[in-house]
Amino acid sequence: MPSEVHPTRKKLLEAGKREFLAKGWKGSSLRRICASCGVTTGAFYFFFPSKQALFEAIVDPVIRALLSLTEELAQRELEDLFTGQEGDRRMMEFELAHRQEFLILLEKAEGSSREGFREQAYSSMARCFSRQFEKAIGRRPRQDVIDLLAGLRFETNLAILKGASHMEEAYFLNSIMGCYAEGGFLHLIEQMHHKL
Template sequence: MTTRLACANITSVMEDERRKQTEQKLIKSGKEEFLKKGYAKANLRDICKNAGVTTGAFYFSFENKEALLSAILAPVITDYEKMCSTFARREEEDPNTADDNERQMMEYLSEHRTEAIILMEKSAGSRYEKFRPQISQQMQAAFTSYFTKFMGSTPDAELIRILVTMRLQGYMELIKGDYTVEERVRLAREIGIHADAGTTALIKYLKEQKEVYRR
């Protein structure tokens, strides 16, 4: 009886390991397919073929194509949101942590650049297609709050939208570009310095224009 139980346990462990290996093969193949074609045009048969598994094995591991996409993106989104929350608290308590926060975020995005590109540019047709607009809205709210604080009045909403679009596009260029992690971190820091200086100059200009209109 003991021998049978031991054999059953070994078989169960081996089956779990095979299942995990199959899932990892499908996740790897799915990343390549989604990155190349986008979620909407990604072909499930091609994903299975490139992973070296049958469609039956796919459905044993994932309910559908979107479930596979979720397995790829959900962990990254969770990490990203936690990092954003942590960094926001850190910077509020100590603004000098901004550079270190920027470095950590860029290192993480560099490590998960495929997932980031899929999420931001290749997820149309899935539950994640609104993620980029949501990030944009959050950034616009943060920019508006910052400008309002230092201008003493609410900035033009269209100006803020354009500034956020430019900032997002800049970071996507870093993620998509053929750079080393060190190069991305350096460029991100330099972009940040330029953005900070530009923001300060813009706020000064807008305040001056506001005073002109008052006269």
């Protein structure tokens, strides 16, 4: 049976998430975090050895779960190229369930131990795109093509995360993008495979 999170620890995690989302890692203040949830800095250090440890406690569980989901979805897409829309939906569900953590990691982590997350996430997406194209055309595709397509998809996902006012809108926009991407992928394979 999982142990309950101490109420003070839980308050610090929530206050830290709000502070990092509002101010970013660099602009965040341990004193503001503590003050916003009525906890002394001494009590803070009982639960976390540093602001960095609090930051990691907020984002690292999401990173671990993301890595597991990404690996699962990438494997399924390699086995069947037509599972992409389902994978897109599951990924968007995950991103929306952890929207604040993703926005912190993608836009607010500069100066933290996780500041490279954005580049790692993009690189992971580009590798998945490359493997999909390689399977479809029987050779490695041009890197500039992969960079362009992965960049478009990455920035679109981020725009949906930042801009959708409610879950239904985010799912709708994601399904539109997934359908468009799948059609574009198939059209590229059919019409331009020799140039890729």
